[in-house]
Amino acid sequence: MNKFLAAFLLLFSLKVSAQVPALSSGEIFLNLKKLNVLGSVLYIAAHPDDENTLMLSYLSKDQLVRTGYLSLTRGDGGQNLIGSEQGYNIGVIRTQELLGARRIDGAQQFFSRAYDFGFSKTRDETLNFWDQDKVLGDVVWMIRKFQPDVIITRFPPDPRAGHGHHQTSAYLAEKGFSLAADPNAYPDQLGFVKTWQPKRLVWNTYTPGFTNKKPEEEKKPFISIEIGGFNPVLGKSYTEIAALSRSQHKSQGFGSSPARGERIDYFLHKAGDPAKTSLFDGVDISWKRIKNSAKVQALINESIKSFSVNNPSASINNLLKINAELNRLDSADIYVKAKKEEVKDLILQCAGLWFETNPNDFSGVAGDSMNIRISVTKRTDFPVKLVSLEWTGANKDSLVNITLGNNDFNAISKKILLPENLKITQPYWLEKPINRGLFQIDKQQDIGFPENRAETFTRYNFEIGGQTFTVARPWIYKFTDPAEGEIYQPFEIRPPVTTTITEPVFIFPSAESKTVTVLVQAQRKGVEGIVKPELPEGWKSEPVSQKFSIADKYHDQYFSFRITPPAVNQEVVFKATATVNGKVYDKSLKTIAYRHIPTQTIFPSSEAKLARIDVKTTVKNIGYIAGAGDEVPTALRQMNCQVTMLNDAALAGDLSGYEAIVVGVRAYNTENRLSNYQEKLMEYVKNGGTMLVQYTIPNDQKVKQIGPFPITMGRDRVAEEDAEVRFLMPEHPLMNYPNKITQQDFQGWIQERGLYFAQDWDKTHYQALFSSNDQDETPKEGSVLYAPYGKGHFIYTGLSFFRELPAGVTGAYRLFANMISIGKK
Secondary structure (H helix, E strand, C coil): CCHHHHHHHHHHCCCCCCCCCCCCHHHHHHHHHHCCCCCEEEEEECCCCCCCHHHHHHHHHCCCCEEEEEECCCCCCCCCCCCCCCCHHHHHHHHHHHHHHHHHHCCEEEECCECCCCCCCCHHHHHHHHCHHHHHHHHHHHHHHHCCCEEEECCCCCHHHCCHHHHHHHHHHHHHHHHCCCCCCCHHHHHCCCCCCCCEEEEEECCCCCCCCCHHHCCCCEEEEECCCEECCCCEEHHHHHHHHHCCCHHHCCCCCCCCCCCEEEEEEEEECCCCCCCCCCCCCCHHHCCCCHHHHHHHHHHHHHCCCCCHHHHHHHHHHHHHHHCCCCCCCHHHHHHHHHHHHHHHHHCCEEEEEEECCCEEECCCEEEEEEEEEECCCCCEEEEEEEECCCCCCEEEEEECCECCEEEEEEEEECCCCCCCCCCHHHCCCCECCECCCCCHHHCCCCCCCCCCEEEEEEEECCEEEEEEEECEEEEEECCCEEEEEECEEECCEEEEECCCEEEECCCCCEEEEEEEEECCCCEEEEEEEECCCCCEEECCCEEEEECCCCCEEEEEEEEECCCCCEEEEEEEEEEECCEEECECCEEECCCCCCCEEECCECEEEEEECCCCCCCCEEEEECCCCCCHHHHHHHCCCEEEECCHHHHHCCCCCCCEEEECCCHHHHCCCHHHHHHHHHHHHHCCCEEEECCCCCCCCCCCCCCCCCEEECCCCECCCCCCEEECCCCCHHHCCCCCCCHHHHCCCCCCCECCCEEEECCCCCEECEEECCCCCCCECCCEEEEEECCEEEEEECECHHHHCCCCCHHHHHHHHHHHHHHHC
16 A cells, blocks of 8 residues: 555544535524534444434434434344345445435434344343443444443334344443443453543433333433424424434335424433433533633624624634634543534534545446545635645645635646556455354444544645645546436445356255356456366356456456256355466355445355255246335246246236246235236136235235135244244145155245244134244244135245345255145145
8 A cells, every 4th residue: 555545544434425415504604503512422223224213303403412323333233125135235235225214314324234134022132142242342432432321222122122133232332331431341442532421321212101111220310302393594493304214214215204393202311310301411512611711602602693694604714713713622532522523514614625546437436446536616715726636646735725716616627557466345344254143344443433443535625815735535426317417426336257147046946057147247458368167176167267358448258157056955055266367266256236326336256056956846837026125036047947927918927837836925015016917916816826826914015805704914033044844735736846845945034034934813714834934933824824725725924035035045956846836736
């Protein structure tokens, strides 16, 4: 790493600002008022969407305190209503959704190392996955780093919270509240932060009754706060801001309408000093908490009093004085550091400065050259000089000494060389494999950050009123879309070549070979090399390897290999590698692109699963009604089935040619069109067809009855993926044809057994095939229901095939094959 880059990353690792939109005069005024408030709150819960966005909006934009949200997980275990991403991929989406929400409600976003492994019913199960010591250490770290006066939990630390993750978030928050002040707790952290004792911890709830209140809570004090007020400076109520914030959680279908009017929230005392009327009782949130700061406060008061809506730049001189006074205070104090950043941002906003660096492409390869364009505009009369610039790949500052004119556009183009040791733009928490329930993050200082800190950036040095202000901004690619207008996209560092296996799992029902396809994509011009599947012993490839030569960047070539399995059943993982100039590359490329978040690119290891298993199917022609995004159609094709996605035209046509019709997860919740075709689908079954419906949630069903006989959906689930599965009808055809289902078929399942089991059903017609339950719970029998209807067969299942099949769980393939084949028995 060159000297500039190493030093700069050290200095600016905590804050590299993205392009900041110009604030309105009202927003600038609100931020001026915020300079006078020195309080902080850390809100703690488990997932994206757990946070009370109304409370965050109220704290940040009414109380004007530093507000943070610590989500223990990134929501990796949830379902996806906008696409097929699962696991850490949906976690990447929800990370960006949370950041979008925070840009609206004004809070800061943090995470622990905990991986969301799916629904959990108990705190014990959750902590068994997460490693209590490590995740508790992350909570302590964030308390020490953020130094909140008040901690708020969204949930109680017991079964009233429902989800085991919810319980755990409150439990760890309460333990962290005390341990953060203990120098003997996690002493290694104290090389970077100091111990910290918040004033109090409270539980935030909508009701003063604190549902099913425990005896020890009967005499605990609580306070109520009206948080639904209207902010005339912003022209919005906090409920309106909160609804916009919550609506960023689009992958969960949480678009929200604001509930205007009074809204009172309640806060039960849990630890520390009890509050009487305010969350900040006994906490001085004025400048009095900082020594020798009286002059700072006086200058801020003057700035607020004299602020001109029509001329914000008139505030710059006072802000410069404030900045000078802040430089005389304790630079290690968290509030002095925070207020210096706030003042700098205000000066830049009041001066009307806009600046960014745009590469000529959205990605580059370390060691390659790149053209960048640095643009700067000042849109006020206040004198500002752009003294110098420094960018990734430069060896020293580039002196420019440009006096910026009012509304003049200044552009500087440079051809630069990207340092050879730049890392690829992989989310830092995904650089290493997930270790059970934790992301592996080696550096203590990295824990908590919501996303990567940019490695490609430009440092701008401005002289304003005789003072120098330095701002680092990441490079960002932009282009114009004919329909959407100007689009920004994060700049990426990529490996020279990527190899992507086109399917995550390849199923071999027999010893017959199959074609495996590898997509090789060049990430720079003129890439030549050899691509090959790295196969375990016993597996063979024809050919063993192939040469590739790709002239242009982003162009790709497909390479097919005939893979022959061994004679015995076996499950293995293989890699596809590309060797270029003697160096081996083994990363695939996945781009996650949705309009509501910045495009995200990740580089998973180029791996896929090969499974030689005994699985038989007796049907070939399958119709599939897509639900809320899953990869089950791909899995069906792995069993040599032909799958037709049933759109309106197909559903309106002749269905008799399909040997089975499969309905995707939550289709009956998300597809309004199904109400138009339900009668026809039931006729299809009655006339001899097989229909398999995957899980449906009880809310907002598009049809009154999803099957031929009464069935009521519920919320029962079995969250323990290794829970015992009992066979209620072992002689039933679904258990024996064409594959004999045994207990071995329920080994190796991931995340859960199933969810949204049927709650009630017509027991004269439906047959329950399985019974299962989590530890210490009653048996649940609604995971698979079968009913003959006319000449055909109807099946409802809450088993999580949408997770198991893409993960290559072989027993799930065998059971699914039996379900779609039942009509051929």
